[in-house]
Amino acid sequence: MLDINVSAREQVTLIEVRGRVDSANADQLGEALTREIESGHTQIVLDLAGVEYMSSAGLREIVSALKRAKRGPEAGDVRIAQPSYRVREVLEMAGLDTVLQIFPTQMEAVGSY
Amino acid sequence: MPEERRLRIPGLKDRIPAACDFVMHAARSAGLDERAVHHCQLAVDEAVTNIIEHGYRGDGLNQSIEIICRAERDRFVIVVVDDGPPFDPLWQSDPDPLASMEDREPGGWGIYFIKKVMDEVVYTDEAGRNSLMMVKHVQDAPRLENLRDHVALKVSVSNPVDDIWLFAPHGRLDARLCPGLDRLMTDKLEAGKCLLVLDLGDVEYVSSMGLKTMVSLWQRARECQGNLVLAAVQTRVHEVLQIIGLDLVFQIFPTPNEAAAALDNPPA
Numbered sequence: 001m002l003d004i005n006v007s008a009r010e011q012v013t014l015i016e017v018r019g020r021v022d023s024a025n026a027d028q029l030g031e032a033l034t035r036e037i038e039s040g041h042t043q044i045v046l047d048l049a050g051v052e053y054m055s056s057a058g059l060r061e062i063v064s065a066l067k068r069a070k071r072g073p074e075a076g077d078v079r080i081a082q083p084s085y086r087v088r089e090v091l092e093m094a095g096l097d098t099v100l101q102i103f104p105t106q107m108e109a110v111g112s113y
Numbered sequence: 114m115p116e117e118r119r120l121r122i123p124g125l126k127d128r129i130p131a132a133c134d135f136v137m138h139a140a141r142s143a144g145l146d147e148r149a150v151h152h153c154q155l156a157v158d159e160a161v162t163n164i165i166e167h168g169y170r171g172d173g174l175n176q177s178i179e180i181i182c183r184a185e186r187d188r189f190v191i192v193v194v195d196d197g198p199p200f201d202p203l204w205q206s207d208p209d210p211l212a213s214m215e216d217r218e219p220g221g222w223g224i225y226f227i228k229k230v231m232d233e234v235v236y237t238d239e240a241g242r243n244s245l246m247m248v249k250h251v252q253d254a255p256r257l258e259n260l261r262d263h264v265a266l267k268v269s270v271s272n273p274v275d276d277i278w279l280f281a282p283h284g285r286l287d288a289r290l291c292p293g294l295d296r297l298m299t300d301k302l303e304a305g306k307c308l309l310v311l312d313l314g315d316v317e318y319v320s321s322m323g324l325k326t327m328v329s330l331w332q333r334a335r336e337c338q339g340n341l342v343l344a345a346v347q348t349r350v351h352e353v354l355q356i357i358g359l360d361l362v363f364q365i366f367p368t369p370n371e372a373a374a375a376l377d378n379p380p381a
Contacts, residue, residue, distance in 0.1 A: 023162040024126035055158045056222035063219040086151050093229055093260050094222050095210025
């Protein structure tokens with residue numbers, strides 16, 4: 001099971017994830033993201049500080065969510081906070097460091113909106 | 114005798130963490146650093162996920178996946194074997210990490226990740242079973258910098274006719290990648306399998322070391338009354354063979370099937 005905590009920081013939705021994200025549980029991450037975007041909360045910060053491992057299944061959910069958030073009427077986005085070195089390496093391998101905004105701290109990610 | 118460990122799991126996603134733990138433990142015992150251990154975990158996860166999602170199509174409860182880890186002197190070897198329909202991931206084209214958001218499909222990164230984090234990826238169609246061998250070089254692991262620029266040796270191996278083995282490398286054959294190919298094909302020669310086809314259909318560049326390796330393998334195949342023939346040679350590679358006269362040494366066939374048929378029925 002993934003531990004996913006959703007909270008509001010003014011207009012920004014903060015989603016904090018803990019655990020290992022693989023193809024067995026990535027859909028939980030996808031559902032949490034979809035729920036927020038469909039309720040109109042499209043300015044999202046995904047805090048990955050507690051994620052020690054992520055496979056391409058996690059990236060798939062993040063990219064799907066990013067596409068959906070950007071499609072909405074208000075300028076939505078999914079921004080990443082505090083990825084570990086390993087998760088960052090996986091994001092970079094897929095070139096997501098060029099299409100996602102990645103921040104070293106949660107405060108900077110939330111403040112970027 | 115290198116140390117070998119085996120694990121068999123049902124084709125279910127909730128068993129993926131067990132497969133990862135098994136491989137990580139073996140990789141640590143083999144002396145890999147933590148970054149390389151993470152790469153091995155990612156590779157086995159992506160391989161097993163692909164089998165469950167595409168090979169077993171979510172119906173893996175009664176089908177299994179076997180994972181073999183082997184620590185050799187200078188390399189750590191992971192082999193993943195499944196009974197799904199024959200599927201060679203090495204002929205699939207890579208997604209583009211520089212694509213814009215609009216042009217991106219969310220998925221399709223699994224095989225690409227395996228090719229980027231490992232040093233050798235070899236697919237073998239083993240009499241109806243899929244076998245994917247993924248190798249990490251113990252010495253090279255700390256030197257890898259940008260994974261996006263990393264080029265692994267990629268080879269598809271099949272056995273189209275009794276006793277004839279076909280090797281299809283993908284990409285380049287240069288000084289860095291040749292020793293791996295030489296080792297794979299030498300293993301076959303030493304096992305007495307001396308009828309070899311080298312399918313160059315997916316090879317766009319062969320360096321002088323590549324040519325040297327090909328000639329050496331051909332000589333050794335001849336020494337055991339066998340042969341090494343080439344198939345599907347691309348124009349640019351063919352030009353290089355012609356310049357140094359190797360087109361007169363090697364028999365070259367338009368397709369791998371024609372090459373295998375010629376080896377199977379040599380002219381009297």
